[in-house]
Amino acid sequence: MIENLKNQKSIFPRMILTALLLWILVGLILYPALKTLSVSLLDGDGLTFSNYLKIIQTEAHRMALKNTIILGILTVLICGIIGTSLAFLVHFFELPFRKIIDKLLLLPIVLPGLIIVFAFVQLYGESGLVTKTLQTLLGLEEIPYHFSGLKGILFVHAYTQYVYFYINVSIAIKHIDRSVLEAGRNLGASKFKIFTTVIIPFIKPALIASSIMTFMTGVGSFSAPSIIGGGYKVMTTQILLSKANNFMDMAAAQVILLTIISMVYLGVFRFYENKIQFVSSVKGVAIQLIKIDHQMVKSLLVIFSFVLVMIIILPIIAIFVLSFVKPGTWMIEIYPKEFSFDNYLKLFSKSRVLAPFVNSMLMASLTALFCMLVAIPSSYMIVKTKSKMKIFIEFLVMLPWAIPSSAIAINMINAFNRPSIFTGNKILIGSYMMLPIAYFVSLLPLMVRTTTISLQNLNDTYIEASKSLGANVFQTFRRVVLPIVTPGLIGGVMLIVIRSIGEYTMSVFLYTVGNKPISIAMVNAIFEYDIGLAMAYGALVVIFAFAGSLFIGRIPTR
Amino acid sequence: MALVVLKDIVKFYNGRSVCRDINLDINKGEFFTFLGPSGCGKTTLLRVIAGFIRPEQGAVFLNGKDITAWPAEKRKVGMVFQNYALFPYMNVYDNIAYGLKIEKTPKKDEEKRVKKYLELVNLQGYEERNISELSGGEQQRVALARSLVMEPEILLLDEPLSNLDARLRDKMRMELKEIQKKLGITTIFVTHDQTEALTMSDRIAVFNQGNCIQVGTPNEIYLRPINSFVAAFIGDTNLFEGTILNQKVTIGSHVTLLLSEEDEGRYVSIRPQDIQLHKKGTENPNNYIGEIQSIKTHGLLLEYDIKVSDLLFKVITLNSLTDQDPLCVGETVTMMIDPRRIRVLKS
Numbered sequence: 001m002i003e004n005l006k007n008q009k010s011i012f013p014r015m016i017l018t019a020l021l022l023w024i025l026v027g028l029i030l031y032p033a034l035k036t037l038s039v040s041l042l043d044g045d046g047l048t049f050s051n052y053l054k055i056i057q058t059e060a061h062r063m064a065l066k067n068t069i070i071l072g073i074l075t076v077l078i079c080g081i082i083g084t085s086l087a088f089l090v091h092f093f094e095l096p097f098r099k100i101i102d103k104l105l106l107l108p109i110v111l112p113g114l115i116i117v118f119a120f121v122q123l124y125g126e127s128g129l130v131t132k133t134l135q136t137l138l139g140l141e142e143i144p145y146h147f148s149g150l151k152g153i154l155f156v157h158a159y160t161q162y163v164y165f166y167i168n169v170s171i172a173i174k175h176i177d178r179s180v181l182e183a184g185r186n187l188g189a190s191k192f193k194i195f196t197t198v199i200i201p202f203i204k205p206a207l208i209a210s211s212i213m214t215f216m217t218g219v220g221s222f223s224a225p226s227i228i229g230g231g232y233k234v235m236t237t238q239i240l241l242s243k244a245n246n247f248m249d250m251a252a253a254q255v256i257l258l259t260i261i262s263m264v265y266l267g268v269f270r271f272y273e274n275k276i277q278f279v280s281s282v283k284g285v286a287i288q289l290i291k292i293d294h295q296m297v298k299s300l301l302v303i304f305s306f307v308l309v310m311i312i313i314l315p316i317i318a319i320f321v322l323s324f325v326k327p328g329t330w331m332i333e334i335y336p337k338e339f340s341f342d343n344y345l346k347l348f349s350k351s352r353v354l355a356p357f358v359n360s361m362l363m364a365s366l367t368a369l370f371c372m373l374v375a376i377p378s379s380y381m382i383v384k385t386k387s388k389m390k391i392f393i394e395f396l397v398m399l400p401w402a403i404p405s406s407a408i409a410i411n412m413i414n415a416f417n418r419p420s421i422f423t424g425n426k427i428l429i430g431s432y433m434m435l436p437i438a439y440f441v442s443l444l445p446l447m448v449r450t451t452t453i454s455l456q457n458l459n460d461t462y463i464e465a466s467k468s469l470g471a472n473v474f475q476t477f478r479r480v481v482l483p484i485v486t487p488g489l490i491g492g493v494m495l496i497v498i499r500s501i502g503e504y505t506m507s508v509f510l511y512t513v514g515n516k517p518i519s520i521a522m523v524n525a526i527f528e529y530d531i532g533l534a535m536a537y538g539a540l541v542v543i544f545a546f547a548g549s550l551f552i553g554r555i556p557t558r
Numbered sequence: 559m560a561l562v563v564l565k566d567i568v569k570f571y572n573g574r575s576v577c578r579d580i581n582l583d584i585n586k587g588e589f590f591t592f593l594g595p596s597g598c599g600k601t602t603l604l605r606v607i608a609g610f611i612r613p614e615q616g617a618v619f620l621n622g623k624d625i626t627a628w629p630a631e632k633r634k635v636g637m638v639f640q641n642y643a644l645f646p647y648m649n650v651y652d653n654i655a656y657g658l659k660i661e662k663t664p665k666k667d668e669e670k671r672v673k674k675y676l677e678l679v680n681l682q683g684y685e686e687r688n689i690s691e692l693s694g695g696e697q698q699r700v701a702l703a704r705s706l707v708m709e710p711e712i713l714l715l716d717e718p719l720s721n722l723d724a725r726l727r728d729k730m731r732m733e734l735k736e737i738q739k740k741l742g743i744t745t746i747f748v749t750h751d752q753t754e755a756l757t758m759s760d761r762i763a764v765f766n767q768g769n770c771i772q773v774g775t776p777n778e779i780y781l782r783p784i785n786s787f788v789a790a791f792i793g794d795t796n797l798f799e800g801t802i803l804n805q806k807v808t809i810g811s812h813v814t815l816l817l818s819e820e821d822e823g824r825y826v827s828i829r830p831q832d833i834q835l836h837k838k839g840t841e842n843p844n845n846y847i848g849e850i851q852s853i854k855t856h857g858l859l860l861e862y863d864i865k866v867s868d869l870l871f872k873v874i875t876l877n878s879l880t881d882q883d884p885l886c887v888g889e890t891v892t893m894m895i896d897p898r899r900i901r902v903l904k905s
Contacts, residue, residue, distance in 0.1 A: 079583075180646075183639060188708070189660050196643065278688070278690065279690040284641060
């Protein structure tokens with residue numbers, strides 16, 4: 001009786017909360033996506049496929065479509081090979097310095113793509129430090145390679161995205177049960193057979209999951225194609241071009257196609273992933289690392305590891321070193337010669353120069369706040385309630401995961417370039433809040449995953465145990481719920497801050513004078529040949545990214 | 559010659575020896591058990607036989623052939639792992655057929671053999687099931703069938719029952735023994751559970767700290783333990799350090815017991831069931847009056863803790879309905895110890 005009363009009382013606020021949540025999710029995620037769909041299909045006279053037909057019939061558009069798919073597939077292959085081999089090297093063999101190398105290999109995940117692109121241009125571009133050094137050393141008339149087009153984009157993607165494979169495969173390797181390997185040998189399988197019949201099946205789900213992540217990031221990539229892509233046109237750059245020329249219906253059709261490419265890959269491989277997914281019921285024994293006895297092989301591996309570490313940290317070093325280059329001193333020489341604190345002095349003394357940094361910090365904080373406010377109740381509904389709305393909410397919060405950033409930006413423009421009921425009859429486009437809201441939409445899935453894992457760890461028996469020991473609701477919340485949930489939440493928030501602070505793609509589409517973020521300021525500085533200032537901006541972002549990443553125990557990547 | 563011969567096996571782990579000069583002969587058709595506490599080296603020795611570990615010294619012979627240097631995959635030795643080690647991404651059929659597929663057995667033959675061994679372990683119709691859908695006991699059977707289908711010369715079992723709950727463990731124990739008898743397969747069984755060892759084995763080797771302490775039939779081990787470790791590890795016992803003089807042993811400060819013969823040693827072991835209790839005892843050199851400190855009912859048995867001066871004895875009697883008043887805590891009783899039931903141990 002009393003229980004019943006309690007339940008009835010608590011249903012009303014919960015309904016309001018659910019309705020509010022749905023309002024936000026539908027308004028900011030589903031409505032804009034559907035709006036883009038309608039813009040692509042409707043003109044003044046009604047339904048039309050002319051935009052899609054144009055894409056299929058025009059050589060340039062067809063090319064961009066093809067290039068995008070090729071880029072996605074090649075990114076998966078290259079990152080798969082690099083990430084998987086590195087995971088095996090570090091977690092399957094007794095590699096010298098493997099613990100440090102493991103930590104270093106995780107670094108690129110916290111670095112914004114745009115900053116990597118610029119660091120790479122400074123190192124490997126036409127007049128890059130490494131390019132020129134190699135040319136001088138080898139005594140060549142011309143530079144030894146051209147860092148542009150598909151090759152350049154793939155190089156950047158390899159650096160920024162092998163981590164997805166590396167992390168997932170590493171975890172999968174650690175979960176291989178030693179007894180199962182031994183059972184295989186006991187039943188007569190050779191080393192090669194063990195690899196194909198035991199090890200591969202164990203890491204296959206990780207490979208599939210990483211390939212989904214990598215493909216979607218690859219086809220949605222914007223920084224690398226727009227800055228170093230040159231003649232290699234892809235969908236994301238074409239979308240910006242259409243938008244700049246005010247062909248919003250064309251941009252919408254391109255966005256829909258790009259989203260479909262992304263979703264088809266996701267759908268097909270998710271289906272396959274679920275088919276091969278398995279549960280190991282009994283806890284296994286961790287594998288033993290394979291010793292490398294051969295002295296030659298060992299030395300080669302040490303050299304390889306050293307080169308690898310250099311490749312990973314070189315861009316980061318480059319950013320910091322170049323941020324100290326004295327303005328106007330590095331023009332024709334190969335190496336900069338004069339260093340000073342001028343760039344930083346300029347950054348911190350002129351409010352116009354500092355503004356983008358302040359903007360980015362503020363917008364990143366707002367993004368994290370929005371993410372938390374929406375992700376916590378969503379995860380709570382998904383994990384702890386049996387609400388009928390649960391599946392719909394889960395679908396909505398995860399939807400942006402399959403939508404590339406540039407598509408989200410176009411969706412925002414289509415939905416909010418006029419007053420809408422979801423925004424309280426205000427036009428969001430051109431307002432300060434547009435960027436944090438766009439960041440929020442694209443990063444919400446990441447935050448929800450983090451909070452969901454945290455809440456799953458919060459086993460109901462802990463709460464029951466606390467209550468049985470005499471703790472009241474408040475004490476239980478403070479002493480049991482918070483300690484279990486907080487680490488995940490802090491990790492999630494930090495990840496959101498890191499990901500939004502250097503965001504470039506959505507920013508290009510949506511920024512205004514009032515909320516110019518640091519990424520745009522960096523690009524502008526580069527175009528004004530103020531490389532030192534650009535790198536100082538970059539250095540600030542890198543410092544914040546690293547500082548933030550210290551709070552993150554384990555970075556969820558999917 | 560015995561089917562499996564272990565000769566002077568020595569194995570170190572991080573400078574610590576886990577097997578010290580182990581010599582064992584295991585005969586064809588035998589159910590042979592390695593028994594000992596965790597970390598005693600029994601599993602290491604099993605893994606040496608399976609070929610997962612190469613010993614620092616010594617040799618392993620199978621059927622007279624030195625297989626010490628053979629890789630595990632060439633030995634054709636069946637093994638059931640403690641956690642079963644089933645391939646989680648394969649169904650029951652594929653798990654059992656794994657070894658046959660590696661051997662490239664013709665498809666028809668393969669199907670026939672998988673079916674035969676599925677029947678042997680009582681899992682008919684389970685072919686298509688996923689491993690995660692099976693209970694612990696069923697997984698255990700699949701693991702057993704997977705090894706047996708290869709028709710190995712010896713079967714190695716690494717604590718296969720330890721992950722099962724008590725009732726299932728008893729059932730599997732009997733089934734395992736039955737299958738072993740039916741196939742007549744030479745089996746080496748590793749366990750830390752003395753009941754398992756005593757009920758299933760033809761012979762037992764008791765291990766402690768890397769040494770093989772005693773080898774014998776279950777009865778030999780139980781009735782004639784070679785030292786205090788074996789006496790205490792296998793079955794309950796009253797173990798006391800004592801001084802022996804003139805066919806008498808003095809334990810504690812006030813208790814002196816008559817022995818059945820002249821003997822030398824440091825310890826005496828008296829099994830709890832070998833002490834008799836009487837409400838009123840007679841004068842006899844081996845009778846002592848003590849006070850009942852506690853009584854535990856096991857169902858079949860009653861277990862008493864009895865204090866005699868500064869010593870505490872454990873006594874076990876059958877628990878059956880009698881006309882006599884039951885003994886109570888605090889009562890004094892006379893303990894009678896037959897000199898023939900006292901075992902003197904040197905170490």
